[in-house]
Amino acid sequence: MKIGIVGYPTYGGSGVVATELGLGLANAGHKVHFITYRRPARLLHFHENVFYHEVTNEDYPLFEYPPYETALASKMVDVVKFEKLDLLHVHYAIPHAAAAYMAKKILLAEGKYIPVITTLHGTDITLVGNNQAFSPVVAFSINKSDGVTAVSESLRQQTYDYFPINRDIEVIYNFIDLERFKRIDKDHFKKAIAPNGERIIIHVSNFRKVKRSEDVIKVFKRISDKIPSKLLLIGDGPERYNLEALCREYHLCDEIRFLGKQDAVEEILSISDLFLMPSASESFGLAALEAMACGVPVISSNVGGLPELNIHGKTGFLNDVGDVEGMAQHAIEILSDDDKLDKFRQEALVQAHKFDVNAIVPKYEAYYLKVLEESLYTIDK
Ligand code: GMT
Secondary structure, rough: OOEEEEOOOOOOHHHHHHHHOOOOOOOOHOEEEEEOOOOOOOOOOOOOOOOEEEEOOOOOOOOOOOHHHHHHHHHHHHHHHHHHHOOOEOHHHHHHHHHHHHHHHHHHHHOOOOOOOEEEEEOOOOOOOOOOOOHHHHHHHHEEEEOOOOOEEEHHHHHHHOOOOOOOEEOOOEEOOOOOOOOOHHHHHHHHOOOOOOOEEEOOOOOHHHHOOHHHHHHHHHHHOOOEEEEEOOOOOHHHHHHEEEEEHHHOOOOEEEEEOOOHHHHHHHOOOOOEOOOOOOOOOHHHHHHHOOOOOOOOOOOOOOHHHOOOOOOEEOOOOOOHHHHHHHHHHHHHHHHHHHHHHHHHHHHHOOOOOHHHHHHHHHHHHHHHHHOOOOOOO
């Protein structure tokens, strides 16, 4: 198949999933054309089946907001037409699904039907998408897609709850490359971070409000009152100043290290004992899955798709959003007992293996074939 993949090229979860899926499809022999405004962060090496088309936007003094959707739709038309794509798969509804609908209509006027599949990732439905500023377009473009997938059962249900949706949504869970995300020996690194054998706690996010990264520091304070430990914060974002201020307020600057954006996250996860994800909303929690694949148990909130990933009392624990006391107690329970920690590590690994990229990419391939077959009978949607 020749597949166009559209998404955000950033470190955000939806961009990572779009890129890893494209690479998985390319490894399976498909020709994959990425259509984005920048080279996707995880697209690092040459691959004979991978192509990249940059969306270049035009500025003009009249434009306070350069019209990205128009440039994107035009690029999609161009790539579909000249690369003879079989389908377009867009990740994150805003604005990709609406731009794809526009491209589809233009191509149809020229006699070419291009099926569009939209994958919903989370905030495109929950935080941003259901805002009145976007919701009519989001609902319309979901209904007009040829296929729609959601990354968890919870996100699928939320989509029906928030929007007037009159079509099926397929759940295809996010996935992980277990060749890359596995526990590797980084003992020298561990000694540098925790020279006295302290426990290492980790949080990876884009430090936006929705991640409640402040709760990470509050939970860590309670842990470090009881157990010698270090906290590693990976990523960057708008809350970083507040987080730094909280570290200073708690006199924990020596125990907490901000490592910024990192590419080799698996190396840092490999020296970690516990992952914290206290998010206010999380459709799936890809960062938690990456931790579990490296044998790191997870303490998370019980929102969205997290209970589908993190099994309470097995791979970690789930607490209500904002329950820093409860999260700290659960963290201490795991961290104060080597045998227990080991058990949770093993369960985290077992659970991560259920989301193996090699099992999930074929689900997308099967879904593509189903949508392509159905689109044979579709004249105009
Ligand atoms: O919240 C993020 O980290 C970024 C965001 C995105 O769309 O880039 O992540 C969403 O999609 C990820 C991949 O499907 C999910 O693993 C995250 O749970 C989801 N984030 C939220 O729902 C807040």
